[in-house]
Amino acid sequence: MHRGKGMKFVGDSRVPANRKPNIPKDYSEFPGKTEAFWPNFLLKEWLVGAVFLIGYLSLTVAHEPPLEKIADPTDAGYIPLPDWYFLFLYQLLKYDFASGPYNVVGAFVIPGIAFGALLLAPFIDRGPERRPGKRPLATGFMLLGVAATIFLTWESVAYHDWDTQRSQGEIVADVEVDTEAPGYLVYQEQGCIGCHGDSLEGGGAAPGIIGTEHTPEEIADIAVNGIGNMPADLFQGSEEELQELAEFVSEVSNQ
Amino acid sequence: MLNKIYDWVDERLDITPMWRDIADHEVPEHVNPAHHFSAFVYCFGGLTFFVTVIQILSGMFLTMYYVPDIENAWRSVYYLQNEVAFGVIVRGMHHWGASLVIVMLFLHTLRVFFTGAYKKPRELNWVVGVLIFFVMLGLGFTGYLLPWDMKALFATKVGIEIAASTPLIGEQIRTLLAGDANILGAQTLTRFFAIHVFFLPGALLGLMAAHFIMIRKQGISGPL
Numbered sequence: 001m002h003r004g005k006g007m008k009f010v011g012d013s014r015v016p017a018n019r020k021p022n023i024p025k026d027y028s029e030f031p032g033k034t035e036a037f038w039p040n041f042l043l044k045e046w047l048v049g050a051v052f053l054i055g056y057l058s059l060t061v062a063h064e065p066p067l068e069k070i071a072d073p074t075d076a077g078y079i080p081l082p083d084w085y086f087l088f089l090y091q092l093l094k095y096d097f098a099s100g101p102y103n104v105v106g107a108f109v110i111p112g113i114a115f116g117a118l119l120l121a122p123f124i125d126r127g128p129e130r131r132p133g134k135r136p137l138a139t140g141f142m143l144l145g146v147a148a149t150i151f152l153t154w155e156s157v158a159y160h161d162w163d164t165q166r167s168q169g170e171i172v173a174d175v176e177v178d179t180e181a182p183g184y185l186v187y188q189e190q191g192c193i194g195c196h197g198d199s200l201e202g203g204g205a206a207p208g209i210i211g212t213e214h215t216p217e218e219i220a221d222i223a224v225n226g227i228g229n230m231p232a233d234l235f236q237g238s239e240e241e242l243q244e245l246a247e248f249v250s251e252v253s254n255q
Numbered sequence: 256m257l258n259k260i261y262d263w264v265d266e267r268l269d270i271t272p273m274w275r276d277i278a279d280h281e282v283p284e285h286v287n288p289a290h291h292f293s294a295f296v297y298c299f300g301g302l303t304f305f306v307t308v309i310q311i312l313s314g315m316f317l318t319m320y321y322v323p324d325i326e327n328a329w330r331s332v333y334y335l336q337n338e339v340a341f342g343v344i345v346r347g348m349h350h351w352g353a354s355l356v357i358v359m360l361f362l363h364t365l366r367v368f369f370t371g372a373y374k375k376p377r378e379l380n381w382v383v384g385v386l387i388f389f390v391m392l393g394l395g396f397t398g399y400l401l402p403w404d405m406k407a408l409f410a411t412k413v414g415i416e417i418a419a420s421t422p423l424i425g426e427q428i429r430t431l432l433a434g435d436a437n438i439l440g441a442q443t444l445t446r447f448f449a450i451h452v453f454f455l456p457g458a459l460l461g462l463m464a465a466h467f468i469m470i471r472k473q474g475i476s477g478p479l
Binding site for chain 2: 010013015016019020022024025027030032033034035036037038040041042044045048049052053056057059060061063064065066067068069070071072073075078079080081082083084085086090093103104107108115118119120121122123125128129130131132135138139142146168169171
């Protein structure tokens with residue numbers, strides 16, 4: 001590099017006036033089968049990227065991104081679940097040694113040690129050796145961490161009620177419910193409203209009714225004998241009330 | 256013509272050294288999958304960057320429709336997904352990209368760890384890389400609330416409860432994130448929007464610049 005006296009600049013700027021030609025380096029003299037990044041290797045990288053993009057787009061087209069119904073802070077029955085990459089932290093908080101009075105252990109001590117060690121790995125594993133087999137402690141702890149993460153995620157997925165998860169947040173069509181109808185009064189009095197909601201939209205404890213397309217006979221049968229998680233004998237009214245309820249609910253269920 | 260434009264700019268700004276730094280450097284044999292197929296593990300970092308670029312682009316398009324307020328957030332997402340041409344693709348790419356970027360980051364971290372590439376003199380680059388990982392998890396967490404659906408609200412509630420159980424400063428963290436000591440609502444949504452769209456991407460771009468400058472400065476680590 002030219003320094004000191006005799007330097008020429010472009011105008012009054014700090015850009016040197018004498019140009020260097022833009023000729024790429026000759027990589028044939030480098031050890032090994034070295035290749036220039038531009039444009040040789042970049043082209044290959046783009047090919048890898050293109051293949052990756054095809055998989056990515058296939059995933060996007062095959063699976064619509066999920067959207068549940070609009071947030072309703074009053075629905076206390078909703079069971080929340082974080083995104084899959086947070087499941088291992090979430091699962092950790094469910095064990096006795098890491099929850100309740102020991103919440104600090106599960107929420108801060110264990111993740112803090114694990115992520116702190118990850119952050120400071122170069123200062124913990126200081127030896128010059130790079131091969132995994134030659135640094136058994138570093139390799140061992142990393143494998144332990146990965147295995148623990150996979151195990152916790154698996155536990156979380158395996159013991160989750162996915163059917164409830166799917167139904168509890170479903171978007172339901174906005175249906176006009178006639179709250180003056182005699183059937184609705186029965187719906188209120190018999191406590192159906194407690195689980196199925198005041199617009200028959202369902203909640204954490206029970207599915208919505210809109211769009212299920214039941215006949216009055218089926219509704220009457222379900223109200224008396226139960227279905228799925230719904231126990232029998234929830235309906236305690238008269239035959240006449242049952243008829244009113246069944247017709248009203250059936251009408252809504254067919255909307 | 257192009258050469259003339261290049262020379263014209265180069266005369267004024269001396270861009271040839273910059274071009275050398277960015278484009279004209281060697282790719283050693285041991286990281287080139289064309290020579291050793293097992294070297295595909297060296298692609299994970301580049302693919303992470305690729306997904307990150309897609310996340311930034313798709314996110315920019317999402318903000319053309321998204322409204323960060325509790326009345327309209329869900330409706331704007333619903334509209335984007337069901338009415339806007341290719342809206343479902345844009346939202347889908349952002350949604351699945353969030354998962355893919357975590358997967359690629361995880362694989363890249365394992366590759367760097369098991370090849371011992373974080374050893375002297377590359378300690379600082381490892382630290383910056385782990386910070387990028389934390390920022391990505393933060394982006395995942397804050398992005399989750401924005402559609403304002405049931406999952407968003409209740410998962411965020413749990414997350415904020417966990418943050419609020421921090422010893423000593425828990426309540427302050429809760430107020431900082433949620434905008435209120437008790438309510439998770441309109442304030443929380445605008446805060447998470449600001450964090451997701453401005454604060455964390457700003458931090459991410461800075462950290463990524465540091466990550467790449469350090470790679471160019473030190474070169475890629477040698478073969479095992």
